[in-house]
Amino acid sequence: MKETIDRLRSDGGERIAAADTPAGIEALRVALLGRKGEVTLLLRGLKDVPADERPAMGAALNRLKVELGELLDARQQELAGGASGEAVEMDLTLPGTPPCPVGTNHPLVSVLESICDIFYGMGFSRGEGPEVELDYYNFTALNFPDDHPARDIQDTFYINDKVCLRTQTSPVQVRYMERREPPLACVFPGRVYRNETADASHSAEFYQIEGLVVDTDISMADLKNTVDTFVRNFFGAAEPTRFRPHYFPFTEPSVEVDMQCVVCRGKGCGVCGQTGWLEIMGAGMVHPNVLKGAGYPEDKYTGFAFGMGIDRIAMLKYGIDDIRLLYENDLRFLNQFRGVL
């Protein structure tokens, strides 16, 4: 290696001196010091040098790197100096001053907006509804039987016997249908509430986004298609999804959608509980009772609905391991999301 360093020292100097255009200098800079440059490769090769020779060899290599860098800079200035007149002397390493400090958008809201963007792209509109909601819209109109395990009081914050904090964004789909005739395609993001003990994966307040499509012949195949398109667009690569039959009172058939674990790619890890799959949403075909409740004639329309937790999606996307981080607003957390829209 020693010989190569010596050769590069003399031969590199000659090559730099011989360059006669700024582009030539840049090409040389890449060839010598670039990511796959000759010096860089030598530095990487240091690990194969016997341990006792390594320190001396490393120092020599670093010296060479600095020398070549200076020669390149000097030659570059020589070449440029001729064109633009007199050079000035100033400390170009002083810190820059930004027009204003760089703030952040909250990752939860950013993820919410970027999910909406994907659905805008699929022709969906966006709507919203109240967080303090009638029990009627949160449960009854969604085909939850009265006093059924499906509407477990333990999970719902009640204001009085008729009013609760919505436990899901699904009531907004009913409100939306009550006011419109199909075709409908809309998403409803917003805050929801569950009476749960806060821990790393649970928060009493969190965000969901609901989607609804109703038209004359909307099918389960359409639902799959739409969900797959969303996953592909949001998570990038073609992550496999899996649909499992499930139960929600307001959809029939109902499914849960899993995505292949983004961490282990399906091999099984702590994040996915060794299953290789991550549950990302609940979905299904809008239950005929819900369509009827919205005032639509029987058999005329079919539709699908889906709902997902935005917190969970944000956590998956950024590898956030504790949901509480999303509500603490600690700048040491938020600052990591600078530049995320």
Add this chain to the structure above:
Amino acid sequence: MKISLDWLREYVAWEDTPAELAAKLTAAGLNVEGIEEYRQSFPGVVVARVVHREQHPNADRLSLCRVDDGSGAEVQVVCGAPNVREGLTVLFAQVGAVLPGNFKIKKSKIRGVESFGMICSASELELSAEGDGIMELATELPAGTSADEIYGFTDTVLDIEVTPNRPDWLSHVGVAREVAAIYGTKVSMPYKWNSQQSGENLGVKVQIEDYGDCRRFTAYGIQNAVRGPSPKWMQDRLRAIGSRPINNLVDITNYVMFELGQPMHAYDRAKLSGGVITIKRAEAGLTVQTLDDQERKLDEGTLLICDEAGPIGLAGVMGLANTEVGPETTEILLESGFFDPMLVRQASRGLGLLSEASYRFERGADWDMVETAALRALYLFQELAEARIVPDWADRGDPDYRPAPDIPLRVWQVSRLLGAEISTDQAAQYLQALGLKVQPMGNPGAVSANAVNMMVKVPSFRRDLHQEVDLIEEIVRSHGLDNLGGGDFRGGAGGVPADRDLQLRKARTWFAACGYHELVTSSFMGEKDHEHLGLPEEDIRRETISVINPHHGGDTRLRTVLLPSLLQVARRNVNAGAALPLRLFQINRTYLPAGEKRPDMKREDEALLPEEPLFLQFALIGSREVGMGGVPADLLEIKGTVEALATFLRVPLAVEPVGTERWLQDGAQWRIVADDQVVGTAGRVVADIAGNFEVEVPVAVAEINLDRLALRPLPLKYEGFARYPAIKRDLSLLVPGAVRYGTIRDKVQEVGGPLLRRVDLFDIYRGQGVPEGFGAYGIRLKFSSAKGSLKGKAVDKAIEGIIRGLKEGLGIEQRV
């Protein structure tokens, strides 16, 4: 629900590995959340014979024994059991053995005598909950044989997530039905005991006060049951699914519940008063003692099982202590019923008493299983407890009970809803495999909205099937969701964000670009927030909405103002050493009690809902710089930020003196106005109030009620602009202390004439050279004309007019 595969194999056969089976169950909707390798093993525990026993030299109640544990040498061990004696075959835990509960056996000294191991009782090995003394084995196995040869058990246990609509999956037979459907095989039901009719009389009559509460109630007599440990196979299976075996009498009803899904209850017949069992609602003020020895006050209307003296059981939830089966019990009355799910649920929630029984009954029992399960239990009592069964039994059921009506199915709707072509034959096969009976109707090939292709009979264990779409779900479960594809939905007709959403997004990104951090804060407020803000009693924001069932220790009230949440975040970050000044913003809702019906409401009771105005709030925290004219720089920045935001969003926001917000300092606050309506406030948070939230640095804040603001951007149409060069002139004015800049600006604009385009303040100077009580204001005036290049003369004339106007109107002199 935990499902033991060893147990499951009794009813259905399959050849896949547990993982493959789990994947197929999951695809069919029985989400397998875990696959556990269950292993019951006793490392270091061996069969041994007691060779010698003598009294422990230093303790009356202890024995000193030598046992042959097959190791070649006799081992000395101290034993405290009264039944230890020479010649017994026992289970011996050698030094190094690990017993259940991670109890490690070590060499020890007991009352001065060395002991090398332990002779085990059944409870120490968790093989029985009852019984004193060491186990006495009746085995020919040689000493040294591992206890695993006798008591070892390995199994694979699936943990299945059972949705509330499928109570039938809360049993091994229920899951076996799905396994059979998946593999195209049949379920073989467990052996059922058949009664022989004889003359013997049970002597119990059942009365049901309201069949709506209890559709069916059956009672059976069991005599001379011999109480003892359940057989190993039963114990092993119960343990594998996490249920602790107690004794045969208790285990049998539990086993049948996990096997068939029907909870049952055993009463001590001798403790019953009279021969009439009544199922009725509780009167007010009743207190009972349940089997878990808890005194419980019952709500009026709780469904009870009563004998002639009073309550003996909480229907579907738990039995009462007064009729509990105990060691002295010789005759049992076995109950198997069908209770109203809602009543069971209410009782269970009301008492905070969740049992395996209530969990199943609140999801719904199976009419046919009421009797089938009881007969299965009777068979086991006879086989495992040597009991005699009274051949007569009581069975009272709702005479009006009808099985669920048949459901018509149109393949037209199946294909339409699934987006896949499913034939009549295919649909019928899928349904039949799940145990549904199918009666073909009409032309099997007919596909239309009016063509019913089959009538489907629903078995009693499928209470969740009510209508056509429920059958379609069954079909797609069998067909496989993976086999659906395509779909011709190509998107909706929207796709454009509404103005409001776009404006909010613009605001968010603009604030971030200006150095602000976005916050997401809780909807709940702290208990003392209003007090800390100094909100007077009469302030409308003192009225709050509370949750009646807050989480333990959690806040109960929804916030009516955002400021506390912002100050909380400020405190947190200031304390964490964040660089000051700190810029924070949030777009969040508050919740104000409403109480009138608004025009967009569909239902009367929507008037119960609060208003949820959306606020934009932003703040500058910890700035101590002083700006122009001695005004704090953060206040000027907050004002300027509102104005710049208004420009950026193209909304008509103006910041005017003065504001009247309670928590802002008088004289240091503005109101924010849009189209003559006040939409917000801006200014300095009173230091004491910030201090109440432990923020000890200056806070300048602005908030805008976005619901009061038309967020639509002002319409824009291009106008021609003056292409001729403008002329700028600076004036220095000597302004008396009492005159506000705004007055000067307005005056200048009033008298400046048609050529004046802009007035800007660029400096205020007080001090040397300026008389006491005056300020030197530097203002820059810009003149231009659309008609042509300005002449100096025209500008001079305008300046003269301005100077005269200021002097005459405000007594302001030009400083020369």
